[in-house]
Amino acid sequence: MKRNPSLLSPRGLRRACAWLCASVALAAIAVSAQARGIAELHSDYPVALSVQIDPADISDDDLREIKASGFEFVRFGARPPLKSVNPASIDYANLIRRVKNARLEAIVTLFGGREIWGQQPADLGGGQREKLFADFARRFMETHAAEVAVWELWNEPDHKTFLNPALFPAFETATAEFCRSIAQLKTPPKIVMGFGFAKLPFNAGQVPAPLESAFVSAAKSDCLTDISIHPYRAVPETAIADYAKLRAQLDQRQLNRVGIVASEWGYASYLPVRDRNTQASLIFREYLTNVAAGIKLLNLYAWKDRGTSVVAREDNFGLKSKSGEKKEAFASLTEFLRIVRTARKVSFESSAGVNRLVLSRGSTLLHVVWTQGAGHDVVVPAEKGRKCTRVEFFPQVRHGSCGAPVEGGFAAEATAYPVLLSIAE
Structure with a gap:
């Protein structure tokens, strides 16, 4: 090959180097611009925290208090303008503006009714229910693209309340229609997750195959960036193994870049099943479980109780009562968020019935210890010469001494009510 002398001169080499550097920079910018999914989410906390709000009953004072308490997101659903599924005719544009004014980010779940477009066949309006829903979702997404941080397609399609099981094939069609339409957008949304599964997908007998298939197809086409699940369970820590199983199933399907989001999970305080102290412990442990598992975003269900009956489960999922009284769960969780702001996970270990989560915040190590039942004596x-501060969250928040050091560190009792030992220089 004939050599070009001008390229071998010092000036030529400088030009070539400049060209190469510019090309690399442009490529990096292009990759960065295309980066999508929950992996790109930034948070001030070990796990970004959201809370479910009722669009028809959320005040500006509520939103400001949510922000001040350490939450970064709020989640709510947006439905088609049909009375059967959206009787209050929510002004979503105004709600989204109010959320932004409170310096919160919105997680918006787009879904219809049991018949996909509406609640009853009469809601079809003479058109295809699949296309009507896809058009609604695309238009809503286009309208609010700059104001919504996280999108979610549908809510619990594997639960008959939200999707008629006879319409699973139609749901696949509606998802494909939606994906085709957003593929035409000049700038695709950064985070679009689905489908808010009520059960653990890709786990035998849990989620119907057509719904799993719809998700895989949408994820492989880069339409859905992440999978969202609702890990309700009696014992929060069992979710760690389930997250690992789900991760393995996604990887097996070549969906390695798909992240996992817990888009709805909470515990109700309802008698005689669970008092408010137990609710507080479970919600706290729920957050710790997601830190331990490396989940980036958790949405708590919910901000306020739906009703006032002390014996009704669905009435009592709130961090606050219907009248606005703060429950024990509110105090313990928000104090923990205040402590762990800017902290990052170092390690998690579960052994001999004791869970140990270690976070770092600058040069300080934050050790959180707890069990799922009986108490255990542990040494942190x-x-x-290190200083130790003990933080108890139950039955009320208390900062105090860890006591005299023992051989190897500081002694503590781990129980179902987590305690934090802060070890500083």
Whole structure:
């Protein structure tokens, strides 16, 4: 090959180097611009926290308090303008503006009724229900693209309340229609997750195959960036193994870039099943479980109780009562968020019935210890001369001394009510 002398001169080499550097920079910018999914989410906390709000009953004072308490997101659903599924005729544009004014980010779940477009066949309006829903979802997304941080397609399609099981094939069609339409957008949304599964997908006998198939197809086409699930369960820590199983199933399907989001999960305080102290412990442990598992976003259900009956489960999922009284769960969780702001996970270990989560915040190590039941005496490791502060969250928040050091660190009792030992220089 004939050599070009001008390229071998010092000036030529400088030009070539400049061209190469510019090309690399442009490529990096292009990759960054195309980066999508929950992996790109930034948070001030080990797990970004959202809380479910009722669009028809959320005040500006509520939104400001949510922000001040350490939450970064709020989640709510947007439905087609049909009385059967949206009787209050919510002004979503105004709600989204109010959320932004409170310096919160919105997680918006787009879904219809049991018949996909509406609640009853009469809601079809003479058109295809699949296309009507896809058009509604695309238009809503286009209108609010700059104001919504996280999108979710549908809510619990594997629950008959939200999708008629006879319409699973139609749901696949509606998802495909939606994906085709947003593929035409000049700038696709950064995070679009689905489908808010009520059960663990890709786990035998849990989620119907057509719904799993719809998700895989949408994810492989880069339409859905992440999978969203609702890990309700009696014991929060069992979710860690389920997250690992789900991760393995996604990887097996070549969906390695698909992240996992817990888009709805909470515990109700309803008698005689669970008092408010137990609710507080479970919600706290729910957050710790997601930190342990490396989940980036958790949405708590819910901000306020739906009703006032102390024996009705669905009435009592709130961090606050219907009248606005703060429950024990509110105090414990928000104090923990205040402590762990800017902290990052170092390690998690579960052994001999004791869970140990270690976070770092600058040069300080935050050790959280707890069990799923009976108490255990533990030693939190600390070098000689280190200072230790103990934080109890139950039955009320209390900061105090860890006591005299023992060999190897500081002694504590781990129970179902987590305690934090802060080890500083």
